[in-house]
Amino acid sequence: MLVLFRRFPTLHLLFLQTTSACPYTSRTMKLLTHNMLTSKAIKGVQEGYPLRVKAETVEIRESEFNKDFLVRLLPKIHYDALYAAAKDAGHLDELPGTLPEDAASSEEFLKKLHHALLEVEVITGELICPESGRSFPVQNGIPNMLLKPEEIG
Amino acid sequence: MKLKDLESLLQDCKGFERPRIELEQYVTPPHLAARFLFSIEQSYNDIESKNVADLGCGPGRLSVGASLLGADIVYGFDIDQYALDIFKENSLDSEVNNAETVLMDVTSLQNPTHSSFPGFFDTVVTNPPFGTKNNKGIDVQFLLAGLNLSNHAVYSFHKTSTRDFFMRKAREWKVDMEVIAEMKFDLSHTYSRHKQASVDIAVDLLRTVHKSK
Numbered sequence: 001m002l003v004l005f006r007r008f009p010t011l012h013l014l015f016l017q018t019t020s021a022c023p024y025t026s027r028t029m030k031l032l033t034h035n036m037l038t039s040k041a042i043k044g045v046q047e048g049y050p051l052r053v054k055a056e057t058v059e060i061r062e063s064e065f066n067k068d069f070l071v072r073l074l075p076k077i078h079y080d081a082l083y084a085a086a087k088d089a090g091h092l093d094e095l096p097g098t099l100p101e102d103a104a105s106s107e108e109f110l111k112k113l114h115h116a117l118l119e120v121e122v123i124t125g126e127l128i129c130p131e132s133g134r135s136f137p138v139q140n141g142i143p144n145m146l147l148k149p150e151e152i153g
Numbered sequence: 154m155k156l157k158d159l160e161s162l163l164q165d166c167k168g169f170e171r172p173r174i175e176l177e178q179y180v181t182p183p184h185l186a187a188r189f190l191f192s193i194e195q196s197y198n199d200i201e202s203k204n205v206a207d208l209g210c211g212p213g214r215l216s217v218g219a220s221l222l223g224a225d226i227v228y229g230f231d232i233d234q235y236a237l238d239i240f241k242e243n244s245l246d247s248e249v250n251n252a253e254t255v256l257m258d259v260t261s262l263q264n265p266t267h268s269s270f271p272g273f274f275d276t277v278v279t280n281p282p283f284g285t286k287n288n289k290g291i292d293v294q295f296l297l298a299g300l301n302l303s304n305h306a307v308y309s310f311h312k313t314s315t316r317d318f319f320m321r322k323a324r325e326w327k328v329d330m331e332v333i334a335e336m337k338f339d340l341s342h343t344y345s346r347h348k349q350a351s352v353d354i355a356v357d358l359l360r361t362v363h364k365s366k
Binding site: 061140 | 226
């Protein structure tokens with residue numbers, strides 16, 4: 001790289017990045033993340049799913065709707081868990097109580113799914129194991145799923 | 154995005170403030186991270202429109218890079234809270250809004266019946282600890298965690314000296330594994346105990362895929 005600089009002294013200009021003001025400043029966790037987390041590794045816990053959501057601070061962060069991505073996600077999502085989480089987070093908004101039969105082809109539904117999974121964001125709160133009551137804190141949008149060795153089954 | 158643009162964006166990612174030696178923390182150099190992700194995308198189309206996990210992500214240079222190259226969603230897993238705080242800062246600075254983090258022990262993700270996220274990811278990338286700090290075998294556990302989380306391919310860095318061992322493991326695990334690049338890591342000045350100005354180690358980049366059923 002140094003050699004390049006010497007031969008093309010203007011090349012370093014490429015590395016001067018201008019960063020525009022970032023629209024968000026807080027660190028957050030999407031409900032999609034909650035949908036994938038279990039506490040099954042805890043000793044004596046059978047399912048450990050879904051974790052209950054106790055959200056202290058929630059932020060709505062708009063993001064680009066990507067239909068193909070949502071259609072691919074659909075079979076991996078546990079819809080009941082998402083519904084419960086969105087409700088607990090206080091942002092059920094227009095999410096229907098049950099998964100529509102035409103889910104993958106209904107753009108109207110996929111937009112609601114997009115909102116719940118990817119735009120309702122927890123900043124601080126707790127995820128709680130439904131069986132043991134063990135609380136996993138969420139801080140700065142980072143769920144802390146660490147277990148002590150003696151807790152692991 | 155062009156390779157040089159990616160590299161320059163990754164150069165802006167912050168590294169560890171105080172690397173923890175017991176976790177073998179060192180950052181993936183930006184030129185290496187950029188080339189690594191770029192070749193995965195160009196040769197195998199394994200980044201764009203994929204679910205990508207980064208195991209032992211640290212401050213998240215590979216995660217941010219994967220997002221910039223068009224991954225649908227990226228997850229960074231790490232055992233170190235401070236590293237993930239920097240990860241979140243790097244995501245915000247790079248205006249990446251699809252990179253999530255989970256604070257957990259990556260080695261706990263090996264078990265398909267116990268772990269979160271089994272099979273959720275198309276592509277797993279990992280620059281794991283090499284197991285040289287009284288944690289022998291941790292690189293194997295990272296690769297197994299990757300295979301559990303991925304429904305397709307795992308890309309991982311390993312010391313070239315362990316190549317034969319991993320090739321034997323691949324036969325045992327019934328997965329396809331190949332060396333897709335050989336490189337030198339320059340671990341200069343990461344830790345004060347490195348006496349030499351720079352320490353080069355030979356590293357393989359392995360691509361491991363589940364055999365098609």
